[in-house]
Every structure is written in structure tokens, then in C-alpha cells.
Amino acid sequence: MGERNWRKIWQHVAIVLVIVLALMSAAVGGAVALNVDHLGRLAQVLELIHSQYLEKVSGDQLVDGAIKGMVDSLGDPYSTYMDASDNRQLMDLIYGQFGGVGIVLSLKDPNKLIVLQTIKNTPAAKAGILPGDVIVKIDNVDTSSISQDKAVALMRGDPGTKVTLEVYRESEKKTLTMTMTRENISVPTVEGEPLPGQPDIAYIDISQFSTDTGTELAQVLKSMDIQKYKGVILDLRYNHGGELNAAVKVASYFVTPGPVVYIVDKDGHVTTKNAENTYINKPLVVLVNEETASAAEIVSGAIRDRKTGTLVGVKTFGKGIVQTIFQLDSGTSVKLTTAKYLTPDKISINKKGIEPDVQVKLPKGENATVLPLDTNFDPQLATALRTLQAKINR
Template sequence: MQESRWKEYLRNFGWVVAIASLLFTVIVGGFIVTNLDHVGRLGRVLQLIQSDYLEDVPVDTLIDGATKGIVDSLGDPYSAYMNAQENAELMQQIEGKFGGVGIILSLKDPQKLVVLRPIKNTPAAKAGLQPGDVIVKIDEVDAATIDQEKAVSLMRGDPGTQVTLVVYRESIKKSVTVPITREHITVPTVEGMPLPGNPDIAYIGISQFSSNSAYELNEVLTGMNISKYKGVILDLRYNHGGELESAVGVSSYFVQPGPIVYIVEKDGNTITKASEGNYLGIPFVVLVNEESASAAEIVSGAIRDRGTGTLVGVKTFGKGIVQTIYQLDKGTSVKLTTAKYLTPNKIDIHKKGIEPDVAVELKEGEEATLSPTTSEFDTQLREALKVLRQQL
């Protein structure tokens, strides 16, 4: 009996070693050496699953589960292990191109999947999804059992395929079933126009910071001939952030040469990200709100600390940490929080947010007029225009 158990153990020893090797890639070797009991416990559990568990489980599934468990144990909502599909979708998101339905989810309540807004001219917008809709089911998956990253993964897919959403709509006090056919989604992150009714004021809206946002901003400014405008309103409301380098590139148009953000690593090493020297040098106001986060706060913090513009709105979200994506084998990756960032005045805004220079809230039930097409502006945009006019 004992000999049989040892033979079974030896048969599984090869892939147990593979699991241990994986652990060596994500945990410092010295840590493992001092925690051999824990590694032995993991090896024993893996061996028992292979030898005694009723069902056959693919080794890849166990490796994914073990890796995900390690990252989840950090208790950090911004760190995550991504399988090949999730990793590919994240890379598409960073590039601003993916197959999906075209929904931006709210950050306000992490326990709910609330539609912040459907993206213009996407399947979600065409299907009639509305800001404030609460997604309760994605196909047959109960939305209450998954996080936002998983929800996004489920809604994305090959163009031409269908996903069915069940949403609760507060305005009619009932749930609505919405079948949506996925399409190629290319999200322009920057748009610019003369502010309706104010031809001497440029309105620039940035929805997120993809790898192309700084380039898009330059194209928009050039196309508008920005020099003919007396002032700019930069709208960063509901901008959940994105790529660090993109935020630095965008900030360079609104901050004079000098520091934009300090990146403080685990060992205390500090990296300074500075302006690329594209400063516009014209008066401007920045609109922010409680969902302006991460890279949007890098831009806002740089403008506030450097004194080049005025922030109008409400306190920002408060995400002052930086994630790094490490590519692993077989198309997988791990996203880890690796640093925090400080504003030019070396202020840590994590879980604190950035207070605007001029505080103004939307009225109850009022929606932000993002990319306005008429001069019927929301309360915050009206105040931003008033503040800007006072500076001209």
C-alpha cells in the first residue's frame, strides 16, 4: 500500500515540479526556501487532486487556478492574473480596438455593473442601453457573482456573435432584456470641437488614455487649428484612466516643461516623468468628477500643482497607484501594482482624490453634457465656461 502511494506520487512528480517552477517565477526564490512547509503543502494538495479526485482535471486548469489564487491572495483589486483570452482583451483595450458591445461601466459602486454610458455608434448605443442601467445578467451568468473585469470579458467576443444582457432600468422600475450583436469597436479617445454657442472656446473631451491618446490629441488640436481659440475646456469627467505614458504625453500640452508625475517604486527608487515640451500656453479649465481616475488624475494633478489651469467639478476618484503587466507563457499575463505615483508637489492622492479649485456638483438627476451638441450645458460645464471667461 505504501509502495503504491509512492509510485503514484512519483508519477505525478513531474508536473508538481512544473507547478513549483511556476511559483519560483512569481515568488522570490529565497522566500520559498524559508517556507518549504507551505510549498510542500501545495505539492501534496496537487498530488492528491491528481491521484484521488473523482474527476480528471487538466494540468493547465490547475496551474491557472494556483496562479490566480496567489495573485488574489494579495487582496489588491488592481492586481490580477489573466488567462490568454483575458490578456488578449486587455491588450486590445489598451490599443483602443476590440470586439464587443461598446459599454463603459461606472466605477462608483464595485458591487454593481452600472452602465456609465454606451459609446456612440456602437451596438450598445444602437440597442438602446442607457446611462444608469444596471446589468443583472450576461447571457446566463448572474452579474452579482462576477467582478467588472470578468463582466467585460463576457461582453467582448468575435464580431457577429451575440450576447444577451438583462438590465434593470430605474426609470421604468423593471428589467429589460437586450440582445446585442458584437461589432469591431474602435474607440476614439479624444474629440474636439468649438463649444456650441461659443466659437472662441475649444471643447476637448478625453474618454480614456489608450496608447494612441496623445497622438489623437495632437491630431485634434491640429485639425481644429487650436491657435485660433481664446481658451480651452478639457473634460476629464468619467475618464477612468489608462496608460501612464499616454497621460504624460497628454499632460505635456497643458503643463510647461518640468515634472508631471513621480513614480515611486517598491525599493523607494523614484522616476520622474516630465513634460515633452508641447505646452499650448492658452487659458484653460479642466472638468473633473468622482469618476476621473488614475491617468486622468495624473493629468489633473499636474495641472493643479503646476498652476497652469483651473479644476472645476467635484473630488476625483483617488487611484494613485501604478500597475505593470508582465507577460507569461501561453499568452497569459499578470497585472501587479508595482508603484505609487505622486503629483509634481509630491502629494499622494491614493484613496484621497484631488479636490477641484472650484467645487460644483451636478443637480439631482442631471446628466453631464459630454461632447455637447447644443448650448444647453450641464451645471458643471456652465461653471467651467464662466470660470474660463473670467480668465480671458
């Protein structure tokens, strides 16, 4: 590695040391001297790599590794350093479009890549990948040794490129290998239609919260002419969350003006996110399950606390903390947990979840009928319909 490159690294290190010392001085005053050894250790390791390490190492690799290690040391699974590729993919997800195969992964088991669903008309759906399939290899990379975020990054890529997935299908006790060509995946986050067999009941499914979800919902409600329906079933099952402000906009259609969520930062400062004046004022039932998380729990919690609807299903995931993405140089970013949220009744649901008003479990092995095509509803949806009809007939 050239001396010019190493001078650049040492400039980065010097800046880091100055920042760390300034932060330590502000936090602990005279105790700074007790921690100087840690900073000296960092400089010592860099010097050892420079003078002793066999292979060539780029400056960017070392700086990225140092930052990643610092964030990982927080022990927070939701705080992470993202290189330029990871950051670009996250932004694509937030804005609802990316190059990939159209697979949504389950949160249920963090140690396995379990397919939750495939997006309609995408390469994964066309290839025959099914909910419950376990992805064991991505282009010969063993998925048991990588994070879910890394797996998602490997499956995504430029449209027109190929990716090979090896999946294990428990129902058939066999492993399948499928090669797919990536496409531009545009994810519609809101779909609405009359419930099959119930033309006076509006069924609305929200799969995630991207920046456009509030606008999508407004368009769906308008195209359905929502006021002609007697009641609404809102399906938030398997919704892993997303953008906070989108959740507030969505909640505004299902609660009256007033608090949707309270955001509490590290200093205890509270920001209140209020509903807009767009309440549709219809009898409402909300479907939730163990994978209803984050922004979807904000909407569910607001509806429960403001008493504008009934929750049916099982206890939600329990992610009541907020992450902020800070853009850095060279297209990189760091995502940090910066606040917690409380429901309108000032309840923290982090690691607790939200208990539904009506508990209904799916039988083992039975899939939820999200966006049903006929009247063969799963037990949760069937209970939601009966609950809504009882509300309408009061």
C-alpha cells in the first residue's frame, strides 16, 4: 500500500481521535485520561497492519471496518453501518423500487431465511418459490453464515443479471435450485378490493410503509369510493413496518384528529405526531399477527388506543423504537436507534407487542389468506369478518 494512502488513513484516524476526545471530554470531564489507552490501542493496531500484515489492505476497507465495528459494538440489531451498496439498496426499499427477484423474508426465525411471500408477477413468483421455502444458498454463498440484510443485498442487483437460489421445501422434503433474472421490482404497498362474497365490506392490505404509502392509500380509497362500504377490514399481517411519517398518514384515515404516536428521544424530549383531518369514519377491524412490526404497530396501537377499531389476530412483533438514517460521505450511511415511540395512551410496546382485542391463531401449517381470491378465508380473516358484521349491525 502506498505511503500516500496511509497518510490518508492516518488523517481519518486523527479526525476520529479528535471527535472521540471531544465527546469524552463533554461526557466525563477529567476522566478522559483514563480512556486514552483505548485510542492508543487503535493507533497501535493500525501501525501493526501497516508494518506487519502480509496482504494489501485499502484505506477504505480499514475505515469502513472501524466504523462498522464501532456501530456493531452497540449490540443493537437495528443500528448498522451501511456501505454504498447497502445504503443504495435501503434507499431503494424506502422509495419502493429496486432491482431484485421479489422475495419478502420472514422475521420469525432470525437464523433462517424463510420466504414469507413473493411479490406477484416477479421472477421469484414465476420461478415457483413458495411461502415457507428456506433459502440455503445464494449464488453458492451459504446463508447460515450471513445476516438477513446481507442475504437481501445478495439477491438484489441490476436488472438483467442472474441469481441462483437453493431452497429447501419442507413439505416436499427436498432441495430445489432455481436461477432467476433480476428485474425492476416496483412494490405496490396498498391494495384494496371488496371482500369476496361481501360486496359491502372493503378489504385493504398494506404490505409495508414506504414514502408513498400514504398517497397510495388515498388513491385506493378514492378509486374504491370508500364511503359506499358499510365497513373496512385493514390487513396489517406480515407488515414489517417502514417509514414513520407514512404510518402517521395511514393512521389518519382510521383515527380522528389527535395523537397517533409520541416520539421520545434520548433526552426525554417528546414529539407528538398528530393525525391529519382525513378520518373515513367507518366500522373497522384490523388484522395483526406476530410479524406486524414497527410502523405497522404504530397504526395498530393508535387504532386500539383511540378506540376506532378492533384488533383481531395474535400479539404483534414488539418493535417500539425508531431508527434514523444519517448519510455519510461516498454514498455510505449509518442507521442508529435514536428514539422510542409510545402509543396514544403513552404505552411502550418495545419487546412486548400489542395484544389484539380478539385472539385468533392460525392452525399450524395454514397460510393466511392475504388478498383472498375467494370466500375460503383463514380463521383470522373469518373472525375479522364476523367481528365487523357485529359492529355494523349494532
